[in-house]
Amino acid sequence: MKELEKDGIIHGKVFAEVPSWVEYSITEKGLTLRPIILSLSEWGLKHVLHEENDDAK
Template sequence: MKNNTNVENQLFMNERNFVFDEKSCPVTATMHVIGGKWKPILINAIYQTSPARFGELKRSVKGITQSMLTSQLRELEDDGIIHRKVYAEVPPKVEYTITEFGFTLAPILQSMGEWGKTYRLEQDNKSDK
């Protein structure tokens, strides 16, 4: 009977040789969808006020320009995170809601929020010393 320990160890080591790049890193894929200054804020705002209208978002998200709001909403819609519903009426009415797929981000964003609270406390404690 041949001892395959070295072969088995080599296979195990090969499985652990991860290569991370823009295309293969799952964290990068996630950050592509939710990263940036405005996307997490918009996702949260739409979640909290759903259905959210464009004007409401413009007023409630401080500092965002109309063109940036439009751009970020389009990207979130293209990524399947939000749904845009246009009503055929005058003046035009558009509402945004979180998609079922978008709701799968909830645990991620909640974890990030908890981490952010802890981080802010740590930073506050450092500045108090």
């Protein structure tokens, strides 16, 4: 999470309570990754389903 925050992909807001906690949100820069992540997801579903169908034969 720290790397994603350092790279500007997410933002962490620290709440100094007991116990302390962090609320993360995606940044504008992070939102630009959405098409890439969706594309990878589609690819994975296609290939996993394809492999499962091949194994069933």
